Amino acid sequence: MTDARLPDSAPARRWSWTDPALRSAVIQVSLAILLIWMAWSFFANAQANLARQGIASGFGFLDNSAGFGITQTLIPYSESMSYGRAFLVGLLNTLLVAVLGIILATVIGFLVGVARLSENVVIRALASAYVEVTRNLPPLFQILFWYLAVLATMPNPRQGWAFGLQPLLQSLANGAASIGLSPLADGLRSLAGDVSGPGVFLSNRGLVVPRPVFEADFNIIFGVLVVGIIAAWIVKRWAHVRREKTGQPFPTFWVGLALVLGPAIIAGFVLGWPMTFEKPELRGFNFAGGVRIIPEFVALLVALSVYTAGFIAEIVRAGILAVSKGQTEAAKSLGMRSGPTMRLIIIPQAMRVIVPPLTSQYLNLTKNSTLGVAVGYPDLFAVFAGTTLNQTGQAIEIIAMTMAVYLTISILTSMLMGWYNKRVALVER
Amino acid sequence: MSRTFKHFLLAAGMLAMGASAAGAATLDDVKARSALNCGVSQGLPGFSNPDDKGNWAGLDVDFCRAIAAAIFNDPTKVKFSPLSAKDRFTALQSGAIDVLSRNTTWTMSRDTTLGFNFAGVMYYDGQGFMVRKSLNLKSVSDLNGASICVQTGTTNELNVGDYFRTNNLKYELIAFATIDETIKAYDSGRCDAFTADQSQLYAVRLKLTNAADHVVLQQVISKEPLGPLVRQGDDQWFDLVKWTYFAMLDAEELGVNSKNVDQMGSTANPEIKRLLGTDGKFGEAIGISNDWVARIVKHVGNYGEVFDRNLGPATPLAINRGQNNLWNNGGLQYGMPVR
Structure with missing residues (x-):
């Protein structure tokens, strides 16, 4: 019966407020115009005010030389380089602490989350205590705790703790001498003299370890390693297919490990390990040579990981408990032990509950890395939105750039986790 | 996080700033508000530091009090x-304060x-540099390879880079x-040296756990002229702040101090008469009362008095x-002459 009315109503269609399509179009267009006008007037107003006050604007400052030093630089940097370079240094420092923090927090979080469901009372109580303590203390407080209460109490470089073969032999020799075994002590001492100095130092300036220096031949070993990894991956695929078909298990992990490390180790021995270690040495105030991990980085990384792991543990526990108890019982009735039950049955099903809230924890960790400013960690926020902003005074450009960077990092993290979430989602067959 | 937010607010404030806020007439705004908004440090003894009763004191603080005295005849309206x-x-920049009097280097x-x-x-x-006495250092070049603590956003941060x-x-x-975080890190031994303007080092030394274990090296590596600053583009306000500073110097030069200022008004010396407003209309020219200098000296003192009170031998x-x-x-x- 509507068919009969159609020819009538079509020409009768006029501009009318009662037409929902037209009404919504008008509202949306005017809203868009209003928004554009507001954005434009903010922009014009800021431009005019900046010009009147004589404040420089534009992004030209990025090419000016920065002039300030940065403690931790992953790419070569010196004071004579530009603010743009300082921006990159800060960005990489942020990404370093965020990526390592996410990995560490995930590992700790999963362990603690599973431990909270342990049948062992002590483990369960310890895990609960961990979650309650880390989750309920503010992250800034935790960062300051690790920096000022733990790392700052380390001895200065001169009295720092040295690790390595030499100090070990030396202390063994002292021990032998103290119980009267002087020939043994002398032997150990001369042995200690043969070994070159200690390689690892821990002090209030951070952890210093030897820097590996690879010679050209080492590329062969790297090549072998890469081939090994590819072979292990192929074996894993093959084992998976075979298992789907026949149900036969295959020790993928151990075979894979052997494939990855075995050939590389053999190649290493054949080539005589073409690499040396540049050992750090105490020269004046600080260590020269080697790789140094600054205490600011350690404090921030440990605090953020430990703090976020508390939340992740709860997410993991919730995810595991969300898997129906019948799944465990079914696995048990098939004769599976509790380890494989957890690994093969429970965790894969729990993942689809775990991943979405896990994403927001990752985002939180990345954003919380800006708290590093309190302990002098040179992340993007400290270097760019801090020092650079102060030196150049160009608040609008710098805050906009910093906002864009954190937004981009967060969106990329979300997209990556969204992709992973699709992969672990329940596959219906 | 709160810092980002603060910066965001300031940036947003700047975006939305109307023509009136930053336009001209800071003096009119100050008068209408009946208080001067003055930016100071977060606690630097001698320059700007809250005392045990919560009252701000120091050289930079007294400068703001002098401006308030000149405008309102009341040094507490800050x-x-x-x-x-x-x-x-x-x-x-955003107009949150009218004058920044916070040991800031003029660059x-x-x-x-x-x-x-x-x-x-x-x-x-x-x-300058402060180091531990036990290190036995003579000059800044002995600091080769050292870890140095500095407060970010200062000229000190840049000078160290240049000098080394x-x-x-x-x-x-x-x-x-912040300065407190810097002090804590130096005190805990994270750094071998603490660098800042020398006056600041003496003040910081008093805050350390064991002040006697630390020494300020004599050598300085830069010029740090510290002074008050205002926004560009409001000449009347700039003049007022500038002449408050000159007047404090002129008063000391002419021997006018907080004790004799009432008698000095009736002196025969034409320079003093112009300064204290008994002759000429110099105050009107900067938009305030003609006895502006008399008010400053009476309530706050001349430059020498202010210096001695906050930094001098008795402190x-x-x-x-x-x-x-x-x-x-x-x-x-x-001090430039008032005439």
């Missing part, structure tokens, strides 16, 4: 905003691209957002006037 080195400029980029005007030099300083680079010295710079800092003496006493402080 609202002090403690600012970190990092946040201070944004606060002045060309701050005067030009940041959009400020410096009104004078309250304190001539130079950048030109002298081919290695160093590690750890920059903290724990016991800083020598040195370069901060008047020009006719061998120093650099020189």
